Amino acid sequence: xxxxxxxxxxxxxxxxxxxxxxxxxxxxxxxxxxxxxxxxxxxxxxxxxxxxxxxxxxxxxxxxxxxxxxxxxxxxxxxxxxxxxxxxxxxxxxxxxxxxxxxxxxxxxxxxxxxxxxxxxxxxxxxxxxxxxxxxxxxxxxxxxxxxxxxxxxxxxxxxxxxxxxxxxxxxxxxxxxxxxxxxxxxxxxxxxxxxxxxxxxxxxxxxxxxxxxxxxxxxxxxxxxxxxxxxxxxxxxxxxxxxxxxxxxxxxxxxxxxxxxxxxxxxxxxxxxxxxxxxxxxxxxxxxxxxxxxxxxxxxxxxxxxxxxxxxxxxxxxxxxxxxxxxxxxxxxxxxxxxxxxxxxxxxxxxxxxxxxxxxxxxxxxxxxxxxxxxxxxxxxxxxxxxxxxxxxxxxxxxxxxxxxxxxxxxxxxxxxxxxxxxxxxxxxxxxxxxxxxxxxxxxxxxxxxxxxxxxxxxxxxxxxxxxxxxxxxxxxxxxxxxxxxxxxxxxxxxxxxxxxxxxxxxxxxxxxxxxxxxxxxxxxxxxxxxxxxxxxxxxxxxxxxxxxxxxxxxxxxxxxx
Numbered sequence: 374x375x376x377x378x379x380x381x382x383x384x385x386x387x388x389x390x391x392x393x394x395x396x397x398x399x400x401x402x403x404x405x406x407x408x409x410x411x412x413x414x415x416x417x418x419x420x421x422x423x424x425x426x427x428x429x430x431x432x433x434x435x436x437x438x439x440x441x442x443x444x445x446x447x448x449x450x451x452x453x454x455x456x457x458x459x460x461x462x463x464x465x466x467x468x469x470x471x472x473x474x475x476x477x478x479x480x481x482x483x484x485x486x487x488x489x490x491x492x493x494x495x496x497x498x499x500x501x502x503x504x505x506x507x508x509x510x511x512x513x514x515x516x517x518x519x520x521x522x523x524x525x526x527x528x529x530x531x532x533x534x535x536x537x538x539x540x541x542x543x544x545x546x547x548x549x550x551x552x553x554x555x556x557x558x559x560x561x562x563x564x565x566x567x568x569x570x571x572x573x574x575x576x577x578x579x580x581x582x583x584x585x586x587x588x589x590x591x592x593x594x595x596x597x598x599x600x601x602x603x604x605x606x607x608x609x610x611x612x613x614x615x616x617x618x619x620x621x622x623x624x625x626x627x628x629x630x631x632x633x634x635x636x637x638x639x640x641x642x643x644x645x646x647x648x649x650x651x652x653x654x655x656x657x658x659x660x661x662x663x664x665x666x667x668x669x670x671x672x673x674x675x676x677x678x679x680x681x682x683x684x685x686x687x688x689x690x691x692x693x694x695x696x697x698x699x700x701x702x703x704x705x706x707x708x709x710x711x712x713x714x715x716x717x718x719x720x721x722x723x724x725x726x727x728x729x730x731x732x733x734x735x736x737x738x739x740x741x742x743x744x745x746x747x748x749x750x751x752x753x754x755x756x757x758x759x760x761x762x763x764x765x766x767x768x769x770x771x772x773x774x775x776x777x778x779x780x781x782x783x784x785x786x787x788x789x790x791x792x793x794x795x796x797x798x799x800x801x802x803x804x805x806x807x808x809x810x811x812x813x814x815x816x817x818x819x820x821x822x823x824x825x826x827x828x829x830x831x832x833x834x835x836x837x838x839x840x841x842x843x844x845x846x847x848x849x850x851x852x853x854x855x856x857x858x859x860x861x862x863x864x865x866x867x868x869x870x871x872x873x874x875x876x877x878x879x880x881x882x883x884x885x886x887x888x889x890x891x892x893x894x895x896x897x898x899x900x901x902x903x904x905x906x907x908x909x910x911x912x913x914x915x916x917x918x919x920x921x922x923x924x925x926x927x928x929x930x931x932x933x934x935x936x
Contacts, residue, residue, distance in 0.1 A: 377441035379434050380896035381867060383929060385920045389418060389483070390896065392429040392437040396448040398422045405447055405457055413680050415480040432483040432900075435491045439465050466679050468506055469494075473680055473784040474523045479509060481799045486901035486929065487807065488513050488814075490874040511803065514812025514846075514879035524780040525806055527752035535749050536779045539581040540621060546774055549748060551741055552767040553774050556625035562600055565624070569596050573626050578602040580610050581621040587612075591627060591717045599624070628759040630772045632719035633730065635738070636786045636798075637746040637754045639805040642739045643798045644786040645731045645763065651686045651716040651724030655707025661696065662688070662703035665715065674724075682788040686715060686724035721785045729792025730763055737766035745777060752806070755781025813839065813881035814899045818892060819908025821936055826857070826883065829904075838904065843880035846873045848898075850885070870898055889917045902930045909935045 378393040380386060396402060406429070410417040418430045427444070431437060443460060446452040452460075469491070470476055479489045492508035509520045519526040524533075535541045546553045555572060558581065559565050578599060579589040588609025590602035606622045632648040653664035665686050668674070673683040686692075688703070692715050696702060699713075707713045719725050738758065746754040760772025767773055788794050817825055826847065829839045839845065847854040848869045852862045855878075864872070873882050884898040889911045897905075905921060912918055912935065924930045 376445055377438055378894075379438065379867065380894075381434060381870070382896050382899045383902065383920075383924055384896035385893055385916055386428070387430050388924060388927065388929060389430055389432055389900070390434045392431060392434060392441075394427045394429075394441060394444055395425055396422075396427045396444060397425060398427075399448050399450070401450075401454045401457075402427075402444065402448045404454055405444070405461075408458060409461070412678060413476050413480065415476050415483075432479070432489065435494070436465060436469060462677055462679070470507065470679055472522050472782065473682060474782070475507070475509070475520070476680055477784075477787075477796065477799050478520060478523070478803060482511050482803050482807075483900060485800070485803060487511055487803070487810075488874050488900060490871050492519050492875050510875040510877075512807040512810035512812070513814065513874045513876075513882050514810070515844075515877060516807060516810035517812070517875075517877050518806050518810075520806070522780050523753050523783045523802070525752055527806060528779045529750035532749040532751035532754070532779050536751070536754070536777050537582060538621075539579070539623060539776055542777050543623075545749060546745065546777075549744065551745070551774060552769070552772075554626040554628050556623055558621050558623045559603065562603055565599055565603055566596065568624075569599065572624065575627045577625045577627045578606055579623060579625075580606050581623050582610075588622075589718055593627075628772050628775075630759045630761040631763070632775075633758045633760065633763055634727075634781065634786060635734070635742045635756045635758060636781065636783055637742050637751075637756065638798070638802050639752055640743055640747050642734065642743055643731075643801065644729070644795050645734045646786045646789055647728040647730045647763075648719035648721065648785070649726050649728060650714050650719045651726075652712050652714040653686075653707070655709055655711035655713060657709035658706065660704050660706055661701065661713060661715070664707070664713075665703075668724075682784050683726065683790070684722050684724050692716065721782055726790040727785050727788075729789040729795070731795070733764050735764040735766065738763060741767065741774070745774075749777075751777075751779045753781070753783075753802070754779055755783070755786075812879055813903045814901065815881060815883045815904045815906070816886070816897050816899065816902050817883060817906045818886045818889060818911055819906075819936070820887065821908070824857075825906065825936070826881075829881070839881050844878050845881045845883060846876055846879040847883040848873060848885060849883075850887070855879075866895055889914050892917065900929075903932065905930050905933045906936055907933065 376394055380391040382390060384391055406417060406420050416431060416433055420427065420429045429437060440461060443457050447457045482489050490510045492510045494506040507521060510517050511520055512518065535545055540558055543553060543556055574594045575592045577589065577591045578593060588606040590605055593599050593602050603622060610620045634646050634648055635642055636644045653661060653668055665688065669685040671683065673681055674685045675681050676685065695715060695717055716723050716725065742756040745756060755778040757775040758772060759775055760767060762771060765771055787796060787798060826845045830841055845856055851864050853860040853864065853869050853872060870884060886892050921930060921933060925933055
């Protein structure tokens with residue numbers, strides 16, 4: 374990592390961060406860079422080799438700080454391309470980015486000029502087990518927010534508690550008087566036998582605290598099937614050791630209808646998607662097993678690609694059992710154009726696909742899902758509904774609410790297999806998330822005999838650029854200063870700056886650079902600058918002045934002042 378030089382934010386070479394490494398141009402390295410560039414522009418916007426220096430233009434500077442050693446090892450032949458790829462995807466990318474949702478959200482935030490800073494991670498000392506390294510702070514200072522997949526610090530603790538327990542979420546839905554199929558928690562098989570006759574068939578049996586369709590059995594019609602399903606759910610729970618509530622199992626009357634995921638953001642229904650169980654299409658020649666293998670070659674199902682939008686179809690016990698129910702096996706050969714469903718549950722994690730239904734949702738259902746999100750104070754909420762007609766009200770005949778989730782796999786809504794992508798929703802999400810985030814981002818180049826934060830508060834200088842009671846955080850000469858108080862010293866520049874970026878108490882953040890050479894070495898520090906104050910003598914540096922004027926013309930620097 375010592376070989377990595379990072380020009381953070383706007384710099385004299387590019388309008389986004391530049392990562393520089395001293396390397397040769399080996400074929401393996403080029404292949405590696407092309408791989409990451411092909412995933413998503415968040416990783417690499419462009420790269421180029423000049424005089425044994427590799428320049429990578431990327432907003433993910435934290436990623437490249439970690440990958441510097443890998444790049445050098447690969448370039449020197451001390452690591453193969455496959456080894457580098459495996460390490461990068463499994464030990465860095467996968468550990469830094471929770472899901473496909475995180476990548477486009479960070480990308481959109483950067484395009485909007487917002488800072489995106491790893492919230493809790495600085496180096497390898499942080500354990501990966503709890504996913505803390507996957508949190509990002511969007512914006513800086515007051516009204517910045519923390520992102521974790523599509524979940525965020527704007528989701529209330531109550532929402533997090535209620536949504537993860539199907540028992541609690543069902544109670545909330547009932548409490549609001551909303552339509553939900555009959556249900557109850559079942560403690561053991563004896564209780565299951567006692568209540569069996571009280572339920573209309575078929576029923577669903579599932580754990581209350583697991584996601585992704587794990588342990589779920591549908592279309593249960595007999596008591597014997599119910600007992601087996603209960604045991605199956607128990608087995609699924611045993612694989613996910615957690616709190617006692619996660620071991621609860623519930624039975625619910627099964628609703629007839631199609632499976633829909635409705636995505637609510639900031640109180641508004643944005644996307645509705647129909648979820649379709651995994652299936653293969655016959656051609657009259659290949660077996661079901663062969664058709665599954667062909668289906669899984671779809672690049673969208675490649676889970677090694679961090680931007681995949683579908684999951685592979687896995688051959689397991691539930692799949693084999695469902696085929697058996699249809700009097701089929703893996704060796705059966707479907708007719709041409711015959712659809713063979715291999716899953717009962719319409720789960721994306723089990724190989725399902727999606728179809729956009731946003732324009733077909735009725736006003737009653739829209740009102741219901743928006744009211745749930747508002748009532749539990751969830752900024753983002755996925756609501757799962759089973760119904761026969763999504764355009765009509767939910768009734769006992771038409772359908773009901775199945776479950777809610779504040780961290781839904783939102784990419785299944787944004788990137789449907791059938792219908793157009795709705796990527797504009799990501800921009801709506803980011804803007805709503807950091808609404809009110811207007812902490813001033815100030816950069817100072819040079820040394821002043823006066824205290825610049827004091828000057829910025831004076832009415833006579835810039836018309837009271839900062840209020841008298843503003844909380845001002847500064848980086849200056851390896852030190853963090855807040856409202857004139859020395860907070861910590863002897864810090865690496867990039868760590869200190871990132872430390873201020875995740876501090877949500879600030880009304881203004883100031884980065885001091887001693888001189889233009891300092892800027893050339895590390896970049897200006899922000900993706901967008903509200904006020905750039907430059908010591909007069911540095912206006913003689915043509916390269917520097919040309920760059921800052923260009924960024925001012927592009928709207929990336931709002932004001933430039935001499936002192």
